[in-house]
Each structure stands twice: as C-alpha cells, then as structure tokens.
Amino acid sequence: MRTLTLHEKKLTLLLLAALAAGVHLLGIKFALGWDRENRRRLAGVKEELEEARFWISQQEEWRSRAEWLEKNFRPVPAENPAPALQKMLQGAASSAGLKVEEQRPPAPKPGARFVLYANKMKLSGSLEQFLKWLVAVYQPEKGIAVTSLSLKIGPEPPKMVGEAEVSQFFRPNNP
Secondary structure, three states: OOOOOHHHHHHHHHHHHHHHHHHHHHHHHHHHHHHHHHHHHHHHHHHHHHHHHHHOOOHHHHHHHHHHHHHOEEEOOOOOOOHHHHHHHHHHHHHHOOEEEEEOOOOOEEEEEEEEEEEEEEEEOOOOHHHHHHHHHHHHHOEEEEEEEEEEEEOOOOEEEEEEEEEEEOOOOOO
C-alpha cells in the first residue's frame, strides 16, 4: 500500500471537513425546524391560555345567563309545539295588519343543548306593521325569537315584502 502524497492528504482533509460541515448543516437545519415547530406550538398554547383567561373572567356573567336559560327554557312538550307557534304568529301578523303570503314550518332541528321549532313566513305590509309584529313576536321568556328577517320594498312603494323565520327554543327532554 502506498502512502498518500501531500496533495492527496490535503484533499482528504478537505473531504472530511466538507462531510463534517454537511453533517453540521443538516443538524442545524433539524434544530431550526424543531425550534420553529416548538415556537408554533407555544404560540398556539399561548392563544388558548389567553382565551381561557378571557372566559374565566366572563364566568359570572355567563353563569347568570345559563341560569336564566335553565329557568326559562321549557322542555319539549308532549304534543308538537309547531302548530301553536304557527297560530301565535298568524295572530300577531293579523293584529299588526300584515298579510301572510306563505307559511311553512320546517322540520325541528335538534342541537346539543336545545331543540328548535321554526316557522318560515312571507309577509307583506308597511314598515310600521312589521315593527308591531316584531314586538309582538319576540318573547325571550318563552324562548321565541326572530332568527332571520329580510325586508324589501314591494311593488307598491310604501308597502314592504318580508321573509322571516321565527324560532322557538326548547330544552331537550333527554339531555
């Protein structure tokens, strides 16, 4: 076996230095990627902590709201409440002077903490009549609220045409 010349020794050392530099660069790349991922996770945890602190500061306010809901939301009655809601809405519309163009109750929507019975209506009348109807319909102590309302000026300008969805919320019988 022959000995390496000075030039070959220098090239070997240069090759070893390049390999060491490459390994170090790969190590630095790995460390920077790990650091970036840790910073991203830390930022996410920090945001969660800020949100948790916010909700803890709001705890008393939300506790009173939850108590109000428990006290005022009735369980779903044995008979279907949709016809009673529909009758109440028709009565409020006729007493306000609105004309009911169309009415359809969609299927009840169960949620995690509520069951929603709704009624979609197309109405026509003046803005004043719509306001009277809204005041008559909105009954939070009974869980009744207007969940959607769209008003447009009708073909005869002082008259308006509106589409509304009025919903009644109930507590599920089997939570």
